[in-house]
Amino acid sequence: MDRKGQTTLFRLWTGLNRLKAPLYKTHKICHNNLCSCGEAAETVEHVLQDCQNYRMHRQAVWSSPTDLQTKFWGTIEELEKTNSFIHQRMVTNLSPREGQEADYINIILIL
Ligand SMILES: [Zn+2]
Numbered sequence: 001m002d003r004k005g006q007t008t009l010f011r012l013w014t015g016l017n018r019l020k021a022p023l024y025k026t027h028k029i030c031h032n033n034l035c036s037c038g039e040a041a042e043t044v045e046h047v048l049q050d051c052q053n054y055r056m057h058r059q060a061v062w063s064s065p066t067d068l069q070t071k072f073w074g075t076i077e078e079l080e081k082t083n084s085f086i087h088q089r090m091v092t093n094l095s096p097r098e099g100q101e102a103d104y105i106n107i108i109l110i111l
Contacts, residue, residue: 005080061085
């Protein structure tokens with residue numbers, strides 16, 4: 001696993017990431033800790049396991065339901081899948097206007 005992957009896992013494990021829940025709890029940077037889906041706090045567990053915003057991306061990486069323990073502490077192959085999920089890019093505007101490029105964001109602004 002490369003350094004970028006190791007860094008990503010470290011930030012997931014420690015909670016030192018840019019998700020809203022830890023930012024709100026630790027630094028009060030955000031107005032709240034809610035995920036953009038509006039259904040739960042934006043935690044690592046929510047994003048990896050439940051968030052509907054990332055459902056398609058999650059299914060592309062894990063073809064069958066996978067528990068958080070495996071995603072966090074599984075084999076190197078499982079950890080590579082977790083990294084793959086985190087670093088996937090998703091289109092934020094699915095129908096860009098003519099002449100406008102699609103916007104992309106990393107699923108989690110880890111770095
Ligand atoms: Zn969500």
